[in-house]
Structures are given as C-alpha cells and as structure tokens.
Amino acid sequence: MTDLLHGSMWKFLLVNTLPCGLEACMSAVTVYIPPLLLQAGMEKRYMTMVLALAPVLGMIFIPMIGSASDSHQSRFGRRRPFIWMLSLGILLGLQIMPQARRLAVLMSPQHHHWLEAAMQATAVSLLNFCGQACLTLLVALLSDLFPEQEENSRAFSVYSMMVSLGGCLGFLLPAVDWRNIPVAAYLGGQEAFIYALLTVIFLSCLLTTAFIPEEAGAAGGREAAVDRRLKSGSSGCCPHWLQLQPRSVWVALNQCVSALRSTVSRVYAACVQVPTVMWRLFVADLCNWMALMSVIFFFADFMGEGLYQGVPSAEPESEERKQFDEGVRMGSLTLFLQFMVSVLCSVLMDGLVARLGPRVVFFSSGALLVVTTAVMTVSHSVVTVTVMAALTGYTVCVLHVLPYTLLCQYHSNKQVYFTTSNSISYLLRHNSKPEAARAHSAGHSEGEKPSEDVPDGAPHVSLLVAAADGQRGMCYDMAILESAYLISEVLPALCLGSVVQLANSVRAYMASACCFSVLAFLFSTRIIYSHTDLNR
Template sequence: MVDKLYEYTGFLGWFHEQRDIFREKISLQESEQDASVSQDDFTDIYRKKTRRELMRISMAVMGIEFSYAAETAFVSPTLLKIGVEHQHMTLVWALSPLIGFFLTPILGSLSDRCPSKFGRRRPFIVLLSLGVLMGLILVPNGETLGFALGDTPSSLNITTYKDSAHRTSAKKEYTSNNSINNSTDAYSLGKHPWGIFFTVLGTMLLDFDADACQSPARAYLLDVTIPDDHAKGLSTFTIMAGLGGSMGYAMGGFNWDATTIGILLGGHVRAVFTIITILFIVCVTCTITSFKEIPLHQLEISDQTNDDESNNLHLNDENKSFFEKSEVSYGSLVDDSKNETLEAKKPTEEERNTTLLRAGSIAPPPSHATLTTYLRSIIFMPTSLLKLCLTNLFCWMAHVSYSLYFTDFVGEAVFEGVPTAAENSAERIRYEDGVRFGCWGMAMYSLSCACYSTVIENFIRKFGAKRVYVIGLLIYSTGMFLMAITKHKIGVIIFSWTAGVLYSTLFTMPFLLVAHYHSKGVFETNSEGEEKVIGHVRGLGTDLAIVSSMVFLAQFILSLTMGTIVSITKTTTAVVSVASFLAFCGAISARSVLYLDL
C-alpha cells in the first residue's frame, strides 16, 4: 500500500502516510493514559498515613531547610567580606521578598487550578526546586565568577593568586610577594561588582524559591492526606524542617577546611553548598515520587458526583458516619455529645466539601468564579485570615531578624570580630570563628524545632491552640531578650533553643488553622460567637500561599530597617533585641485570632 502510494504520489504521499501512522500511535497512547487515570481510584490517598509515609511526603521541606541553612549562615558574611556595607547588605534581603510577596499568592492560585495530569502541586514543587538549585550553584561561586570576569583581588599590590582552602567566603586566596600587614588600613577590599552581582542573584533565586516552594509542598501534604492526619502531617512537616535545618547548620559549623573533602571541593563554603545541593535533590525526589495527586479534572468530577449523590441521598456508610460528626478533629478534644444525625435534606456547602476532604482533598475553588471575583476575594479577605496574617507577619519578622543576621551578630557582638579586617588578622579570625559558632547555635534552634514539633500536637489537644500559640511566642521573646543581655557563648547555645519553639509554632499553627477553616467552611463568627458557614471562592493553596507570603513582607520590612537600626545603635545586638520585641507583638496579636473549636 505504501509502495503503491509512493509510486503514484511520490515522496510527499509516503511522508503523509507516515505522519498519519505516527498521529494514530500518539492518539492511542494518550487515550490509554486517560483511561488509566480515569480508572485510578487513588485509594492510597483515602487512607490514614503512617509516620514514615508522612516523613517521605515532607522530605521536600527538609531539603528546603538544608538550603535555607546554608543561605542564612553564609550570605551575609560573604557579602560583608567582599566590601558590601551593613546598610547595603541588609537591602539585598529585600529584593526577593519584594517579588515573592506579590508572586507567591498568584502561584498558589495557579496551583489550585493547575490542569496537569501529574497533579496540582508537584509541578510547582519541581519548578521552584530548579530555582533553588540555581541559587545553590551561584551563591558559593559568585566571587569566583566575578574574578573570571575581571574583578580585582582583595589587595592593592597583589600579583598572583593560588588555591586556598582556608577562606570562609571564597575559594581563591589572592596573595602578594610581600607580606600583607595585619592592619585594616594596609588592606584593600578590591572591586567586586561581578562577584556581588552573581552572589546577589543567587541569593534572590535561593531565597525566593526556597520560601515559595514551601506553600505547594505544604498544600501537597494536605491534599494527599485525610483530615484526621492533618495535625500529625503538619507536625511531621515541621519535624522534617527542623531536622533539615539542624543538619544544615551543623554542616556550616563543622570546619571543612581541615578535611580532605573540603580541600577537594575548594574550601569551607563550597563544600557545604555542594553537599547540601546533593541532599536537596534527593529530598525533593523522595517527595514528588511518594503519592500521586488527584488531577484537577478528576476532582471536579468527584465534586459533581458528590453533589448528585447528595441530592439522591445515596451516601455510603463511611460518609454517613462522617457527616454524623459535627466537626473534624485537628488535635483538639472532640465532644461526642455534639454529634448530630444526618437529616434527609440536601447537604450544605460545608458538608459537600467535607466529603471531598474525607476522600483526601479539599474541594477546588469554583470554576465559574471570574478572575475579578477571585482577586477581590484575596484582597478583601475574611477578618479571620487578616488577623492570622498579621500574627504570622510579626512571627516571621521576629524569626527573620534572628535567622538572617544571627551569625553576623555572633561574629561581631559575641566574638568581637571584624568581617572587613585583613585576611589572617586577629579580628578576621575571631569573626570567622564566630560565624562557625553561630552555625552551631542555629543548629540547636533547628534541633529544638524538631523536638518541640513532636509534642506540639499533644499540647494543642491538652491546652488548646490559643495557649500553645501565645505561649510559644512569649518563650521566644524571653529567650532573645536574655541573649541580648548576656552576649555570651553559652547564651548563644542555650537561648537559641527558644527560636526552635517559635519556628515550630509559626510552621504549624497558621496552616493548621487555615486547613481547619476550609474543612468547616467557616471563616467568621457572628456577634454571639456562632459559626457562619460560607461558600469558598479561594482555594486552599491560595490561602496557604497568602499566609506564607508574610515571610516575604517580613523580610522586606526588616531589610529596609535593620541596617539603619544597626548603624544607629552601633551594635549587632540590636538584631536579637528587635526579634524579642516583635515576638511579643506577635503574642498580643495571636490572642485575637479565630480558633473555632481548636
């Protein structure tokens, strides 16, 4: 047949024949994939998860915290060493949050409506992870790239350079034939425009993508677990974050310059970033291969099916028993006396959403909502979300003040070092020792975060969410206040443990509350304290992203002000003092948050 076609129509006819055959094969493969997806019942999503499964789902945040640990520990000292002043260095941290504050809610909205056959969240996790990888490559190599493009070395009379494994911020040590005077006056920082550019670019990519990736990672956890697992899942999520951070900071505290690995990889910072890059790839891979998501079109079909079944009152036994409960437990005590039987009537919007939640997914936002309505729902959010965002803003400002500038505080205020002092001078050595010691302090805070996260669910059940939220913030405020007063090595280790309490609190409580609001369809109460069930326009991913975006706003505000505060007070002790004050403000704000029955 093909030979005949070629004989009558020549090569063009044969080409069209082959094209049609290829199209038929592709069409057949697509139909088989669609059939496979449509026949998939996603039974793994409908069941309770073990702790090990929750850990695998949360591995991505462990990798993110590895990356975040390297960034917060070394970016500020690196910029200071290549000549960026304190006031300008803090402004660097304002660049990514300026973008992230506006872009993160949009990404959350897009993930709610993502039509990918791989699910709604995993494509965004992969996309943002690629940005993190770019940042992990650029930050430790920024100075080296700058020298390759013509930056001048760090001394006026330098003629040659050689490899060195003893620099904390760079991989090359430029040396002179003459000895360099230990005094700062005889030492020139050189010019590093390209080095600064690449380091700042890497910082922006790493900072924005690491923070933004947490929202789809957290939404993925909530999507593939049932409501009864949400509190346990979020606490596991925080435990993994704490473990990742503690191991990441511990890597920074270890002196890689004295090891063969450090020498082979080109110095302390490059060794840390290289190892963390490998671990990050492994962690993200574990998460995205853990559980497949229900695609959006399947969720919409399930949504319609639940409506039809509800109208005909054909609910299975599991859904009946679930509807008989008036509430879903998120680690709070449930009063069984409040349970009511299902009446023979069409279920409310809350009940319809609860059915989907039981199946492992919160209902997607209505497809008929216009873009204008959707954006207005974000800007004019319910009062409960507004108060939660304000509290989360204070919490993140308190934490960011500690995490971004802590190693610099230890190096200058505790060890009395000078970041811009000459290489191998006593002041510079003290500063670098302080930076490494500060990494151990931050490792303690991440470790305490992991430890506290194992019990926070029990605390919520026993004492209530409000007390856990407020007291957690007050503990951190007290710890930072005592650290500012003592300015001692022991205080750095001991009081850093209180930072873990804060991090676990802000990593768990706001998102537990948001999931609880969506599960009940309740975002406000009337004057008598009765819950008002309302339809949803925003999706869960959007609200999680809005609450998460407070980290960008917090970082932006601190970036604009912290350099000025340090310049006015002439001490980096202001860093932990401001953290203490902001945490206290957060505790006051947390008292007015809507907790419903948590």
C-alpha cells in the same frame, strides 16, 4: 491493614524526601547569606534589602505559579514540571554563591567587587524565591496525592517531621569545621564544600520525584471548580509563559496592569471582610515572627561581629576573618539547638495546651521571647547567648501550633467568632441587591456554613475570589496567617540594616528583636482565646 499502612508510610516518606532536602539547603543558606554578602563588600543596609527581595517576589509571583500549576496538564502531572523548573533555579543559586568571587575576578579583574556583590544578591534572591515557591507546590502535591482526611493528616505530619529533620541537618552542616578535609581544600574552603554537599543532597532528593505516581484525578472535584474560577476570571489573571500566544508586548503589558488592578481590588475586598478575631491573631503572630526573624536571619553576623569581634570583610587568612568564621559556626550550632528545642517541644505541646490552656502557653512563649532577646542584647557571654537563643525554640514551636489551633476553634463556631459588621457593610456598599447582605448576615447568625465551590486546599487564585464573595474558608484564613510569616521576613530585612548602621553595633539586631517581642506580648493579650473574651 498493617501492610497497607506500611505501604502508605513509604509513599509518605518518598513524597516528603524533597521537602527535607530543600529545607536543609535553605537552612544552611540562611546561616551563610549575611556573611557572604558582607564579605562581598555590601553595606548592611543593602544586605538586609537583598534579604527582603525574595519574600516580596514570593508574595507577587507564587500565587501566579500556583494557579498556573492548577490548570496545567502534562504526562508528568500538574506539579512536577514546575517543581523541576524551580529546582534549576535552586541548583543555579547553590553553584553561584560560593564561587561568586572567582567568577567576578574572571569576568572583571579590575572592578570585581561590585560584580561579586551583584552576583551574590542575584543568587540569594533566586535561591530563596525558588525554594519558597517549590515548597508551596510540594504542599499542593501532598494535597493532590492524599485527598482523604485521615491520610492527608498523616501525610502532613510526616511532612512536618521531614522538614524539621532537614532544618536540623541544614543548621548542623555549617557548625562543623570542614576545613581540614582534603576535599574541602580542593573545592576552595568551608563554604564551597558545604554548598557542594548541599547540591549532592538536593539532587538526590530531587531524583525521588521521578518515582512519585502523581494522580491526575486526585483532586477531581476541586479541579472542575478551579477551572470555572479561572475561566470566569481570565481577564484578571496575568498570562504565564505556558499560556502566552504570540502577541505584542503592549497587549501583554496591558493585561498585566489589568491583572494587578484586579488583584488589588480583591485584596481590598478580602481585608475589609476579615473578622476582628482574625486581625488580632494576625497582628500578634506577625510581631512574634518579626522578633524571631530578627534573631534567625542575623544571628550568624551577630555572633561573628558582636561576640567574637570578627571582621567579615577582612582577608581570608587574617585573625579577624578567622574569628568571624568561628562566630558563624557557633551561630549555626546555636540555630541547630534552637531547632532541636522546637522539635522536642512539639512532642509535648498537645499536653501543655490541654493542661494549661492556650492563653497560658501563648503568654509564656511571649514572655520567654522578651526575656531571651533582652538578655542577648546586653550579654557578652557566648554560653549565655547560646542558651537564650536555643530557648527561643519554644516560641517557634508555639507559633507553629497555637495560631492554627485557635483558627480551627474559630471555624468550629463561626456564628460566635465571625460575627462582624465589616463584611455586611462592604456588601451593602458594593452590592446592588441589599438582600445579599441580609442573607449573608442571616447565614452567620444561624450558624450555616456558606456553600463553597472550592473546598479547603484550593489554589491561591480562588482564595481572594472566595473572600470577596463573602465566603470564609479554612484555607483562606490559613493563607492570612502564612502571609504574616512572609511579611515578617520583609519588614525586618528592610529596616534593620539601616538601624544597625545608625547604632554602629550589631547588637541593634537583638535590641530590635526585643522591641518586636514586647509588642507581640502586648498584642497577645488581645487575642480571642475563648468566646468569653469576645466581651473585652
């Protein structure tokens, strides 16, 4: 038994090596994205819009990529061909970002500024989109390889640990001054050396996927159900490039328009049926993540310009540019400390929730986020801001645990928490047989779990189908919470650039985070923590 456990652990580590390397790349890139875009001459309002582009593309295309991998069959398995193709986009982005200035000067010596900005924006969007899509496929690969409940839980525990280690490594690399190393000087400076190092790390981790024995039959029962869904709804799915037959562009465009129309209809049906308890949890989760993203995304720029008084667009060897670079390194170190605090809190979280209860833990994390963002808004001390930002790691840990804990609590007693008139009224309006609505209501009142063709963990394409059919699965509701994370990347990125330009101060980043955290704290008082809260 011990030998079997050790063998499984090595397999867990092998499968989760690529998520570790991928998270290291994305964390390091998060630190450098605002400085590189600003150094390219991009205005703050456009810089923040570039940050929003990848999450928007992810919400549109990642479900399509996921459904394409579900139906794909090859000698390399279902997931790995897509992972390898997306990895090419990640590697391309890692090469373009540090060398965009040189490439722009070579291609257009007289007007290289706009070209450099365009290349940086393209590389940032490509890397972020491919990275997020790759992580989604890696999670699906874990579910395929370890379908049993016990080993599945252990596999995702190892996944969480490896992703945390990758994040720590990614935030630590920019915090170190590499300029005095001969290799860094040869490659072109701090950023070029770090991106070269990230490329080596990512390639090394990517090679491990060649040794993963992807089992085609690991999700056998789920596969058949998914195929039935896909075949029955083929008219509502955009044809991906692996399935396209030679046909006119006009026909393909018509199919895509039809698919988008069908998707909007299914999303509307899904939203109508979301119970009140889920809406309250979703809104509080969204506001918390928007406050944290306002800090994480723009913290390096805030430190470099706000506290170190640097100028990102100054000449590379000028004093203003050196001050800005020093602030970026300090910001990266602070985010590393935030990640470490989150990891340490995750070890203690089970005990805190058991001793204090989810309500107190959620309230304390919200109150701490309000205090820390308020202090960061007004403080001019580097030490104080560093400590405050590191303490937000507690809130990050809580958001990774408590919303999903509450979701499991809701699903453990569906007849109490999911009793709502929304889904019944929707069925009465859209179903020609009123008996279906009465049967749905009876099923909930008697505590019966609706039968599901696709169990938890099925691909994105079936989630909306299941929701529209009146079936609530754990995977679907987890997807709702995950969408809060994606939206939290989009909204601050779209708005904060203009806010900072109007305020003419990077402290508007932290002020906005404080406003979001106040909203989050207020909405957290409306979350249903136990069945007694349903009467409120």
